[in-house]
Amino acid sequence: MRVQLKMVLDCEPEAAWRAIQSPTVFREASLPLLDFTSLEPSGFPPRWEAGQHPVRIEALGVPIGSQSIGIEFPDRQHAGVQIMRDNGSGLSGLNTVFDTWDHRMAIAAAPGEPGRTLYRDRLVYSAGALTLPIWPSLWALWQWRGARIKALAPSWTSER
Template sequence: MRVLLKETLDCTPDAAWRAIHSPAVFREVSSPVMTVESLEADGFPTSWEPGEHPVTMRGLGLVPLGMQVIRLSETTLRQAGTGTAAGNGAGTVRILRDTGRGVSGSMAAVTHWDHRMAIAADPDHPGKTLYRDQLIFRAGHATLAVWPGFWVFWQWRMAQIKRLAPTWRFDLGVDVETPSDTGTGTGTDNGTDGVVSVTP
């Protein structure tokens, strides 16, 4: 099944790209619905690099959800027929993809995980970011049962991302890795605006 969201973020694409590589930002946009702890020897890095990153997760900070391996890769695409008005690189789409796996607990019930976050300049709003977030997952016979939980969590994540984005000022040197005190996509536009699409 799939959850697909699209929003304009009030920050530059470079700032958004840096933010989605930040474990601190990841934890903040997930909290308090889900808390995440690193299982890497030195804990969370300042910025995630491509590769595998084991974590443990808890629902509401209390309910153990199990261990998950986050497996990151990066892709840069050029959209044909897209202008580059004002020199803002509007035709470039950068994608951070997580094809990790659940290792233990309820996370192990998810048999297929493909999460893609696509960053591009918003052609209609200079200086802002067009952000697309797609999750495709399967959990065997439990897929339909777990989908509502993922749907609700993805709405929460997007609301948090949109709220925090104005603080992600890459060009002003603001450190997006410091959280506040409160806490198969192709990278092409499919015409959905702030809509969730569900497909089996």
């Protein structure tokens, strides 16, 4: 099953690319519906790096389990498009219902809109018999994240 977003953000593409690599932005985009706590010994890294990043998840303050965020940076297939992928998996609790979790975020310059970013966010997932019943909740979560990302984007900068 699939959940998708496609929107134009009010920031430079490089600023959006830096932002989606930030665990802080990841958390800000999900609050207050979901909150994430790093289970890594040193906490969240300053920037997502390729590899597995275990987290504990709370939904509206209630613990729902843990998952491993599996970060990858696939090779560019289209000029000017940068992609970050999370193909993690549930470690405990509700997250273990997912057989497949393939979340990709793509950043590119918005065509005909200098200084703005085309942001695409796609989740492909499978959860056995629960795949269809889970879809409305994931769709609502993606709409929330999209609205939060759009609101946060003007504050993002490409400066280090």
